[in-house]
Amino acid sequence: MADSGSSEEVAVICNTDITSAESENNIINTMVERGTVLLRKMEISVAEADKRTGKNTVNMQETYTVYLIETRPAESVPEGGTPAAPDTLWRRYSEFELLRTYLLVTYPYIIIPPLPEKRAEFVWHKLSADNLDPDFVERRRVGLENFLLRVASHPVLSNDKIVFLFLTEVDSRLKSLSAMLRVKNPDKRFMGLKHYSDELNTIILQLLRVRARVADRVYGVYKVHGNYGRVFSEWSAIEKEMGDGLQSAGHHMDTYAAAIDDILEEEEHYADQLKEYLFYTDSVRSVCRKHELIQYELEMAAQDLTYKKQQKEELATGAVRIFSLKGMTSKLFGQESQEQREGRIAALEQSIQEGEEAIKEKDAECQEFVQKAWTDIERFKEQKDKDLREALISYAIMQISMCKKGIQVWSNAKECFNKM
Numbered sequence: 001m002a003d004s005g006s007s008e009e010v011a012v013i014c015n016t017d018i019t020s021a022e023s024e025n026n027i028i029n030t031m032v033e034r035g036t037v038l039l040r041k042m043e044i045s046v047a048e049a050d051k052r053t054g055k056n057t058v059n060m061q062e063t064y065t066v067y068l069i070e071t072r073p074a075e076s077v078p079e080g081g082t083p084a085a086p087d088t089l090w091r092r093y094s095e096f097e098l099l100r101t102y103l104l105v106t107y108p109y110i111i112i113p114p115l116p117e118k119r120a121e122f123v124w125h126k127l128s129a130d131n132l133d134p135d136f137v138e139r140r141r142v143g144l145e146n147f148l149l150r151v152a153s154h155p156v157l158s159n160d161k162i163v164f165l166f167l168t169e170v171d172s173r174l175k176s177l178s179a180m181l182r183v184k185n186p187d188k189r190f191m192g193l194k195h196y197s198d199e200l201n202t203i204i205l206q207l208l209r210v211r212a213r214v215a216d217r218v219y220g221v222y223k224v225h226g227n228y229g230r231v232f233s234e235w236s237a238i239e240k241e242m243g244d245g246l247q248s249a250g251h252h253m254d255t256y257a258a259a260i261d262d263i264l265e266e267e268e269h270y271a272d273q274l275k276e277y278l279f280y281t282d283s284v285r286s287v288c289r290k291h292e293l294i295q296y297e298l299e300m301a302a303q304d305l306t307y308k309k310q311q312k313e314e315l316a317t318g319a320v321r322i323f324s325l326k327g328m329t330s331k332l333f334g335q336e337s338q339e340q341r342e343g344r345i346a347a348l349e350q351s352i353q354e355g356e357e358a359i360k361e362k363d364a365e366c367q368e369f370v371q372k373a374w375t376d377i378e379r380f381k382e383q384k385d386k387d388l389r390e391a392l393i394s395y396a397i398m399q400i401s402m403c404k405k406g407i408q409v410w411s412n413a414k415e416c417f418n419k420m
Helices: 007-014 018-027 093-106 134-152 161-168 174-180 188-236 243-258 260-317 325-333 338-418
Strands: 042-055 061-073 087-092
Touching: 042 134, 061 093, 061 134, 061 161, 087 093, 087 161, 093 134, 093 161, 134 161, 188 243, 188 260, 243 260, 243 338, 260 338
Parallel strands: none
Antiparallel strands: 042 061, 061 087
């Protein structure tokens, strides 16, 4: 899949040039004309999944899954005719995430359909926690198809041209969306916090997966000890002098095997504490995204103000720095009258004044957000450190207690054997 991160594409996505954006809209397929629902015009499916291997952004080899999107016009096929061959392209799960992020930012008033889970989370008994497990990949394929169908059937989302490009263009400008939402001068504190939140999310997920696997193994070990109890009891039936000791030892083994249910139930409490902070990482990232959006709006307002000041300077001096349709018109049909020029300058001065006021308000909003957000972030950090430290210590104490109970069971069995 080709990358599409050029500055020209970013300019189109950002819609900074109204004229070019309007021209582009005119050539978009009629399936996304205003007032239509995409699903009525197009059949959409996620037909299959495939495992791929390649290098990631840090030049390290990785294995990942891609999903085949198939689209074809929803036209009636004459009897005996052959349906049109579908258009196809492959997308990674991360691209679906980027599309949904774009929809969340662009349509904050709409309840955006959810994506299926990215990872096989918190799996304990029997189910595989491997992201490349065929059953998990199939469930996610169905979930991704459902996501696309819900978006394509929505009366507003289905009209978005980025949604259409996501479904139809291999050389999509979707990756440029991240550039659109990426500020020029990001706050390093929020960038660091977002990175930390991503890392913490990954670590807690790994910890929960390890815990699930260990719990599964321990459960099996405990329950197998019940076989000791059964064998010792059967053995005691054929012994006279050794019978009582074997029977007692078997009873201790049965007690040991039954104890694991209560142990794992208690362990779930500590797992829930970890899960709480797993979900907290999403809340932290939301704060970072909100700051990024405010900063982005501030930078766009400053950019717009700079452009208006440049227009005013050009009108006042008659010097044109960049090519424009109005500049060519002036050359072809003559210059504006002094009165017209003064009227435009006055209008620009008013617009510049309003722009400066808007920037002051947006800058104050940004500073207020940073102050309030960082105060709460510091509070959250203290709370997180305290809660997770206590949860890990309590979990360790529980594990020590479980091991001591195991030692006690075998010590009791040893005493039973000594009395035989």
